[in-house]
Amino acid sequence: MENHSIVIPTREKMFNMGPLLKPTLGNIITWIILAVGLVITIIRFTQGIGSVANLDDNQPWGMWIGFDLLCGVCLAAGGYFTTVACYVMGMKHFHSAARPAVLTAFLGYLFVVVALLYDLGHPLRLPYMFFFPGATSVLFEVGLCVATYLTVLFVEFSVAPCEWLASRFPIVLKWRTFVNKINILLTIFGVTLSTLHQSSLGSLYLICPGKLHPLWYSPFIPMFFFVSSMAAGASMVILEGFFAHKGVHQYMDATHLRESDNVILSFAKAASFILMAYFMLKFIDMLVQNNMQYLMTGYGAWWLLEMFGFVLLPALLYAKGSRDGNVKLCQYASMNAVAGIVFNRFNICMVAFNYQLPSAERYFPSIWEIMISVFVVTMIVTAYRFIVYHMPILYEHPNFKEAHH
Amino acid sequence: MNRRKFLTLLGSAGVASTLAQAAAPTEANAGHVFPYYPDSYGVLHDTTRCVGCRRCEEACNKVNDLPKPDKPFSDLSVCNTKRRTSATNWTVVNKYEMNGKPVYRKLQCFHCQDPACASACFAKCFQKQPDGSVTYDGTQCVGCRYCMIACPFYAPGFEYNLAWDPLVKKCTFCKPRLDRNELPGCVEACPMEALTFGRRTDLIKVAHARINENPGKYLDYVYGEHDAGGTAWMVLAPANKNGAPIPPDNPILAGPEFKQLGLDTHLGNQPMGELTYGALGAVPMIVAFWPVLFGGAYAMTKRREAMQQEVLDKTVREARDDVAFAVDAAVRKIQETEGEGAADRCRQAMAEALKARETAAKHGEDA
Numbered sequence: 001m002e003n004h005s006i007v008i009p010t011r012e013k014m015f016n017m018g019p020l021l022k023p024t025l026g027n028i029i030t031w032i033i034l035a036v037g038l039v040i041t042i043i044r045f046t047q048g049i050g051s052v053a054n055l056d057d058n059q060p061w062g063m064w065i066g067f068d069l070l071c072g073v074c075l076a077a078g079g080y081f082t083t084v085a086c087y088v089m090g091m092k093h094f095h096s097a098a099r100p101a102v103l104t105a106f107l108g109y110l111f112v113v114v115a116l117l118y119d120l121g122h123p124l125r126l127p128y129m130f131f132f133p134g135a136t137s138v139l140f141e142v143g144l145c146v147a148t149y150l151t152v153l154f155v156e157f158s159v160a161p162c163e164w165l166a167s168r169f170p171i172v173l174k175w176r177t178f179v180n181k182i183n184i185l186l187t188i189f190g191v192t193l194s195t196l197h198q199s200s201l202g203s204l205y206l207i208c209p210g211k212l213h214p215l216w217y218s219p220f221i222p223m224f225f226f227v228s229s230m231a232a233g234a235s236m237v238i239l240e241g242f243f244a245h246k247g248v249h250q251y252m253d254a255t256h257l258r259e260s261d262n263v264i265l266s267f268a269k270a271a272s273f274i275l276m277a278y279f280m281l282k283f284i285d286m287l288v289q290n291n292m293q294y295l296m297t298g299y300g301a302w303w304l305l306e307m308f309g310f311v312l313l314p315a316l317l318y319a320k321g322s323r324d325g326n327v328k329l330c331q332y333a334s335m336n337a338v339a340g341i342v343f344n345r346f347n348i349c350m351v352a353f354n355y356q357l358p359s360a361e362r363y364f365p366s367i368w369e370i371m372i373s374v375f376v377v378t379m380i381v382t383a384y385r386f387i388v389y390h391m392p393i394l395y396e397h398p399n400f401k402e403a404h405h
Numbered sequence: 406m407n408r409r410k411f412l413t414l415l416g417s418a419g420v421a422s423t424l425a426q427a428a429a430p431t432e433a434n435a436g437h438v439f440p441y442y443p444d445s446y447g448v449l450h451d452t453t454r455c456v457g458c459r460r461c462e463e464a465c466n467k468v469n470d471l472p473k474p475d476k477p478f479s480d481l482s483v484c485n486t487k488r489r490t491s492a493t494n495w496t497v498v499n500k501y502e503m504n505g506k507p508v509y510r511k512l513q514c515f516h517c518q519d520p521a522c523a524s525a526c527f528a529k530c531f532q533k534q535p536d537g538s539v540t541y542d543g544t545q546c547v548g549c550r551y552c553m554i555a556c557p558f559y560a561p562g563f564e565y566n567l568a569w570d571p572l573v574k575k576c577t578f579c580k581p582r583l584d585r586n587e588l589p590g591c592v593e594a595c596p597m598e599a600l601t602f603g604r605r606t607d608l609i610k611v612a613h614a615r616i617n618e619n620p621g622k623y624l625d626y627v628y629g630e631h632d633a634g635g636t637a638w639m640v641l642a643p644a645n646k647n648g649a650p651i652p653p654d655n656p657i658l659a660g661p662e663f664k665q666l667g668l669d670t671h672l673g674n675q676p677m678g679e680l681t682y683g684a685l686g687a688v689p690m691i692v693a694f695w696p697v698l699f700g701g702a703y704a705m706t707k708r709r710e711a712m713q714q715e716v717l718d719k720t721v722r723e724a725r726d727d728v729a730f731a732v733d734a735a736v737r738k739i740q741e742t743e744g745e746g747a748a749d750r751c752r753q754a755m756a757e758a759l760k761a762r763e764t765a766a767k768h769g770e771d772a
Contacts, residue, residue, distance in 0.1 A: 045568065046568055047566075047568055048564075048565060048566045048567050048568040048571060049565045049566075049571065050565030050566040051566070051568075053565070055565060056565070057489060057490075057491055057492075057553065057559070057561070057562045057563060058489070058559060060550035060551075060553040060554055060563060061550065061554060084699065087703070088699050088702050088703045088706065089702060089706060090703075090706030090707070090709070090710060119549075120547055120548045120549055121546070121547070121548020121549075121550070121563065121564075121571040121572070122546060122547050122548040122570075122571070123548075125528075125545070125546070125547045125548070126547060128528045128545050128547055129527045129528055129547065131545075132528045132529040132530075132545050133527070133529070134525075134526045134527040134528055134529045136523075136524045136678060136681075136685070137524065137525050137526055137527040137551065138525070138681050138684065138685065139525065139527040139549060139551045140527035141685065141688060143527055184703055187699075188695070188696050188699045188700055188703070189696075191695065191699055192691060192692060192695040192696060192699075195691055195695060196688060196691055196692070199684070200684065203681055203684035203685070204551070204554070205554075206680045206681045206684060207521055207524065207525055207554070207555045207677050207678060207680055207681050208521075208554055208555060208557065208677070209671075209672070209673075209680065210557050210669045210671065210672055211554075211557075219680075219683070222684045222687075358487075
């Protein structure tokens with residue numbers, strides 16, 4: 001049978017917590033990180049941001065915004081990228097990649113909001129932006145889009161828990177049918193919202209030309225963020241697939257396994273083109289804005305490293321990998337590309353920000369800030385594992401087979 | 406459609422107002438011309454008069470009930486280290502080296518005409534008041550600190566060490582004192598008249614008069630007159646006695662001089678918030694156009710699939726007809742030559758063979 005050894009929860013046995021509770025090395029490390037994270041969380045919320053973070057008045061946004069928000073949102077772009085390819089462009093052979101991509105996007109966005117609560121001085125007041133909307137603020141647009149898109153992703157993702165819970169609560173099937181009916185609307189709504197807030201994360205920095213180094217500041221920064229998010233989306237689908245094969249291979253059905261190589265090679269090809277375009281955009285922008293003069297400085301070298309080592313190199317590796325049908329190379333390229341996205345967002349948020357300040361007044365994240373980011377990533381991975389162990393993500397539920405192939 | 410109906414439609418689409426704006430630019434732009442409040446107040450800081458006595462810091466600390474610093478305000482050595490404003494120090498005086506000579510400058514919120522912080526705040530905490538002050542209402546602050554990212558002058562500070570009600574703090578232009586018709590604490594305390602309070606429009610005249618009446622004393626550039634869209638607090642800097650005089654109001658040439666004072670003349674004449682308006686303006690376009698674009702792509706995909714299916718169905722139908730025709734012809738021939746019985750057996754065998762083939766094909770698709 002297709003579902004060889006997959007544990008499918010039944011009415012009698014709804015939970016499959018075994019793999020999460022077994023004292024393996026990975027689980028023990030997970031528990032330790034979660035415990036440490038919990039302690040830091042308590043310190044953060046009882047002693048203030050200053051007690052754990054190196055943030056100061058010059059650097060109000062550091063690791064938490066740079067990694068958890070900017071990288072988190074960008075790397076969750078796989079959701080819109082895959083659903084548009086599969087449902088809008090009709091590439092049905094990506095169908096098995098759509099649900100995992102929607103899941104990781106949903107978890108990514110959910111934990112972006114969770115991480116944001118650490119960074120906000122008044123986390124409980126987050127909904128105030130809807131009551132006192134500052135419509136001139138880019139951040140308002142980001143907040144509105146992220147809130148709406150998180151809802152869209154939740155609805156898109158909700159079919160999986162519905163299929164899980166259907167044996168116990170058949171009422172949820174009504175919701176599942178409804179969501180399946182409006183699926184294409186959700187996808188198009190999702191890509192619209194993604195275009196808006198992916199680019200707006202870049203627009204956040206339009207307001208401070210004096211603080212961000214000219215090689216990274218550009219009136220086109222929203223476009224750079226959007227284009228790079230597409231590459232990030234494709235790369236993350238490949239990278240997540242790589243980790244999923246390592247960790248939860250036994251939960252993949254024959255369709256998923258049969259389609260996965262094709263998904264990797266196709267997404268690698270797409271990512272190669274997008275990264276090439278991104279490289280050209282950035283390079284032409286550098287020339288147009290007369291920034292050649294900065295290339296010989298330290299920041300210039302850093303920028304060239306980003307452009308050649310983390311944009312052009314993965315683009316070429318992707319091209320070679322997809323051309324030769326070399327899945328391993330494509331997976332390596334995806335690591336390189338994802339590292340490049342993180343590199344770029346870190347540069348904009350931290351390295352090239354406040355470039356004019358003397359080094360003594362510059363920011364470096366504290367170990368506790370980094371630990372919170374690690375904690376958040378661990379929570380995502382744990383939630384992902386819980387969902388994969390319980391819900392039909394990597395396999396099709398035998399009761400809900402669809403005639404799409 | 407008659408003309409009136411056409412105009413009504415235009416009006417409802419907002420097109421008519423756009424056209425009207427294009428026809429009458431001065432009137433249409435009136436909302437965007439600075440200053441918003443022509444009678445608003447400002448302060449002119451003449452750094453040639455400032456001696457770094459820190460009386461303004463002391464007065465600020467006192468009138469705003471801020472916590473007392475570790476070192477007393479009489480200790481002037483703190484001016485030598487570069488400091489910035491913070492949640493507990495709303496104004497600081499720093500000593501800068503300008504062309505080899507010490508110059509003191511007071512730092513505080515510049516109270517921009519169209520403030521970057523107000524533009525950036527997504528909970529509408531900041532407001533430019535008619536009296537010129539930029540006020541902050543902490544009761545609706547979410548604590549995102551985007552105002553601090555946006556502020557080109559590094560003015561706002563944040564209470565990082567408070568767990569329960571951390572807020573952004575900055576100079577208020579002594580708004581409560583202005584409301585009581587009193588001068589801001591720092592202005593009142595200045596013994597050197599380095600700080601001049603007045604209507605902003607008057608202060609600009611005063612500043613240019615000082616520059617013109619004292620040739621060679623001042624740089625011919627009033628910092629804040631146009632920078633970042635104009636600020637209520639403005640700065641006059643001493644001229645470089647050894648260098649050639651700088652042509653008036655030239656931000657590029659005045660740049661290196663003001664940089665020594667820690668001021669950036671390259672912010673441009675537009676309010677900082679305007680830099681984001683292009684991106685924000687694209688939002689409705691994307692909201693309107695993306696669904697059309699992707700909806701169209703979806704429709705094309707569906708149509709193409711339908712067309713492919715049609716071609717496939719037609720091919721299958723034709724093939725089936727061909728087979729049926731051939732079988733029929735063959736059976737008729739057999740009937741003519743071999744008789745009825747042979748024809749029946751032949752028909753049955755052929756039907757069975759076709760059925761077996763079809764089942765095999767179906768299995769192949771499934772696997």
